[in-house]
Amino acid sequence: MTVIILLLIVSILIAGGFLIAFLWSVNDGQFDDDISPAQRILFDNKKTNTK
Amino acid sequence: MRSHKNISENSIACYHCGDTCSNDSIHIEQKYFCCTGCKSVYEILNENDLCTYYTLNQAPGNDQKKEIRKDKFAFLDNDEIKLKLLQFSCAKKSQLTFYIPQIHCSSCLWLLENLHTLDSGIIESRVNFNVKEVFISFENEQTTLRKVVELLSKLGYEPHLSLNEISQKQLNKIDRTRWYKIGIAGFCFGNIMMMSFADYFAISNTVEPAIKYFFSIMSVALSLPVLFYSANEFFISAWNGLKNKYLNIDFPVALALIITFSRSLYEIYNQVGTGYLDSMTGIVFFMLIGRWLQSRTYQSISFDRDYKSFFPIALNVIKEGYVKPTDLMEVKKNDIIQIFSNEIIPVDTILSKGVAKIDYSFVSGESEAVSIQPGEMIYAGGKQIGGLLELIVVKEVSQSYLTNLWNNPIFDKKQTSQQSIYDIIGKYFTYAVIAIGGIAALYWYWMGSTILMWNAFTTVLIVACPCALLLSQNYTNGNIIRILAKNKLYLKSAEVLNKITQINHIVFDKTGTITQANTSRTKYVGKVLDAELKLMIASLVKQSAHPASHLIFDYLNCNSTVEVQHFKEVEGKGIEAWINEHHIKIGSPAFVGGIHNIENKGTVVVVYMDGHIIGDFIITNKYRIGVSNLLSSLKKHFKLSLLSGDNDAEVKNVEALLGADSEILFNQSPTQKLEHIKYLQNALHHEVMMIGDGLNDAGALKQSAVGIAVADAKNSFTPSSDAIIDANKLTNLDTFIQFIKQGKYIIFATFSISAIYNIIGLFFAVQGTLSPVIAAILMPCSSISIILLTYGLTEVSAKHYKLNRD
Structure with a gap:
């Protein structure tokens, strides 16, 4: 049964990794603007790539 | 394919901006334009192969009827002004952020991010749609700040350059702490819950004590960041309340958190139980989300504008025959300044040259422009309608007539944290909880069981945490604010909702509020x-x-x-x-x-x-369409008044609209308006809501319990206020008020339901038998059912009032 302790530590570490990823993305400003990225992806990239 | 020409009853919609064209004389092939400005934007875009702009949205442009003066942005060549605007500058490149209120659709986004095709000096332009800002970096060798601004203006995206925005630039950092707090609380809550599963399924007896102990230690470790970081705002607010000698709603929450935590520590240390850490972290998590929902204000809207955002940054000063663009703050007495057509005069001056026709509607509410003879005074805030003027400065910007209104003490008054109704409930709540806990404790003490005494006292405090009240309040208000924003009534904060429910007197401004400014045709x-x-x-x-x-x-x-x-x-x-x-x-x-x-x-x-x-x-009717219906339905529930800075030419129309028993005052100065609101509040004890649009209403808006500014065009100026309403939606005001009042009942209803959960919890708690399992079931049940109920009820209510909900 003691293996459960190991499993728990591993699972918390993995979850911790996701928490860090989340905090990182917040810090990066990914949640500041929730409108333009959704629009931007729909634009035809033809012209922006020519630069 | 969509047709380029929208013909309905002989009117043609402009291909660029969608306005009705007065005739069909301006066109390129089958594309019609309302003015040459719109046509020239189309030509620029067409030449540069940027017509995707028109395919993303129909008629996405901003109308170009107002021509931009050739040297309007000459002041941007001035190094000092440039320095204030630029965020970063080196020999090679410069970077800055513009606030462009005209941004409204994906076409805007697309065009503004493709600026480099129009000016190869622009390295990058990136839009933040939420705050209507564009970040631009450009190469100094190929282009200048002035050229960039001129390009934007030519396309109909004239950036809002003002003193206020400059001075606030450094302060405007986005606060992301709430995201961090929610993330950490969610993480800890989830993991603690996972470790508590053994308890939930009553299989904890089969788990080895060593593992159980390890689980408990891990739970304590995970609860620490929640208690000390995520939940710190509850402690800070409760402490601030205590310092000011009152108990606010955060006090019982903070108390419950501390007691839950210490009780759990005690149980784990003595190995008599596993504590309530899962419930504690869960509550913090749900409450933080509720607070976030409620305080999600609309970043692109500025509620605290004063005269500074209304004035230009620089003026043309004539010195020894030369025209020199000068920073407005450096314009001194006796300087000679130039003012062009349709520009605002930011200082008190004397007219020396030119034909002056000054529109004071914004500062005084007068609807007719005033002609001024050379040698006469022109006060700050007036807008020149005629041609070029030369003026002698009499008073600097900080001392002018208009600025004086802001010297009124009302503008210095820090928003004192008023006790909201929830804080008052919180106070009685705390007393009641302590009383119940105390009685239970006394009872068990009398029965001779000290363990049960402590048990009962602490669990009562844990169970009776007013989280349910906070949750129902936060989630209801959050959703109401969101629905109102969809309907173009933007509230500054959730506190305004509560104030609106107490209103019994509504004061209107005339010009620009119930009438449309400058539209008599x-x-x-x-x-x-x-x-x-x-x-x-x-x-x-x-x-x-x-x-x-x-x-x-x-x-x-x-x-x-x-x-x-x-x-x-x-x-x-x-x-x-x-x-x-x-x-x-x-x-x-x-x-x-x-x-x-x-x-x-x-x-x-x-x-x-x-x-x-x-x-x-x-x-044609200058009054807004539907305003008479609005006023007659408001009349049934509220006392109405009208304070106008204009003369009494319209007195008959206004009387017919407001009814004979309403108070109607004309020729009111900005200060008189403010004083009148004060009179209504102090002498008659009315709760006043003021609805106005101009700078002349700024004092009255501030003084009223609720000040609502009416915004006419997309980018029009609105003075400091508690809420901003789109002019076209003003006629829905009575529906909005009823909807907001309904919200209050929703909070009470959901709170009563949560009280049932609390009573069940208390039933166990006073007997000293509240197990962590019951707590762990009650907590999420009550939280989630409250969240779902508030959401459902507000949506149903919005549907009932036929409000826009997408």
């Missing part, structure tokens, strides 16, 4: 007016001071006049006279006489000559 129907007829009518109306006469005179556009004989005016009815041997009568249908069948809304002025009716001038 004159139309003529009837026999064609030849030059002679025009001349005679113009000569006659010139004799009268009635506003309708002014409008007709402007409409006829005659420069000369002829002699008028036997002039007679019946006040408010009409005028008559003999001109060139003709008897002419002009006035209301009743005054002129004869049968008249007119279905038009608005003021009808009939022209009658020598026994025949020639035709009618129709002055």
Whole structure:
């Protein structure tokens, strides 16, 4: 049964990794603007790539 | 394929901006434009192969009827001003962020991010749609700040450059702490819950004690960041309340958190139980989300603007024959400044050269422009309508007439944290909880069981945490604010909702609020007016001071006049006279006489000559459409008043709209408006809501319990206020108020439901038998059912009031 302790530590570490990823993305400003990225992806990239 | 031309009842929509074209003279092939400005934007985009702009959205442009003066942005070549605006600058490149209020659709986004095709000096442009900002970096060798701004303006995206935005630039950092707090609380809550599963399924007896102990230690470790970081705002707020000697709603929450935590530590240390850490972290997590929902304000809207955002950054100062763009703050007394057409005069001045026609509607509420002779004073805040002016500065910007209003103590008053109704509930709640806990503890002490005594006392405090109240309040308010914003009423904070429910007196401004500013239109129907007829009518109306006469005179556009004989005016009815041997009568249908069948809304002025009716001038309704319905439905629930800075020419119309028992005051100065609101509050103890639009209402808006600013165009200026409403939605105000009031009942309803959970919890708690399992079931049940209920009820209520919910 003691293996459960190991499993728990591993699972918390993995979850911790996701928490860090989340905090990182917040810090990066990914949640500041929730409108333009959704629009931007729909634009035809033809012209922006020519630069 | 969508057709390029929208023809409905002979009106053509502009291909660029969608406005109605007055005629079809301006066009390129099948594409029609309302003005040459719109056409030239289309030409620029067409040349550069940027017509995707028009395929993303129909008529996405901003109208270009206002021409931009050639050297308007010359001041951007001034190094000092440039330095203030730029965020980063080195020899090679510069970077800055513009606030562009015109950003409204994906076409805007697309065009602004493709600026480099129009100016190769622009390295990057990136839009933040939420705050309507564009971040631009450009190469100094290839382009200049001035060229970039001129390009933006040419495309219809003139950046908002103002003193206020500059001084606030450093402060405008986005606060992301709430995201961090929610993330950490969610993470810890989830993991603690996972480790508590053994308890939930009552299999904890089969788990080895070593593992159980390890689980508990891990839970404590995970709860620490929640208690000390995520939940710190509850402790800080409770402590601030205590310091000011009152118990706010955060106090019982903080108390419950501390007691839950210490009780759990005690249980784990003595190995008598596993504690309530899962419930504690869960509550913090749900409450933080609720607070985030409630405080999600609309970043692109500025609620605290003052005169500074309204003034330009720089003025043209004439020194020794040269024109030098100068920072507004450095304009001194006796400087000679230039003001161009349609520009705002930011300082008190004396006119020295030019034809001045000043529109003070924004600062005083007067609807007619004033002509000013050389040597006379022109006060700050007026807008020049005529041509170029040269003015001598009398007072600097910080001391001018307009700025003085902001020296009123009301603007210095820090928003004192008023005790909201929830804080008052919180106070009694705390007393009640401590009383119940105390009685239970005393009972068990009397029964001789000290363990049960402590047990009962602490669990009562844990169970009775007013989280449910906070949750129902936060989630309801959050959703109401969101729905109202969809309907274009933007609230500054959730506190405003509560204030709106207490309102019993609504004060309106006239110009720009219940009337539309500068929109009285004159139309003529009837026999064609030849030059002679025009001349005679113009000569006659010139004799009268009635506003309708002014409008007709402007409409006829005659420069000369002829002699008028036997002039007679019946006040408010009409005028008559003999001109060139003709008897002419002009006035209301009743005054002129004869049968008249007119279905038009608005003021009808009939022209009658020598026994025949020639035709009618129709002055279209200046009042906003639907305003009379709004006022008559508001009249049933509220006392109404009108404070206008304008003269009393419209008194009859206004009286008809507001009803005879309403108070109507004209010729009110900004300070008088403020004082009148104070009078209503202090002498009559009314809870006042003020609805206004201009700078002249700024003091009154601030003084009222709720100040709502009316925003007309997309980028119009709104003074400091508690809420901003789109002018077209003003007529829905009564529905909004009812909806907000309904929200209060929703909070009470959901809170009562959560009280049932609390009573169940208390039932176990006073007996000292509340197990962590029951707590762990009750907590998420009550939280989630409250969240779902508030959401559902607000949506149903919004549907009932036919509000827009997408």
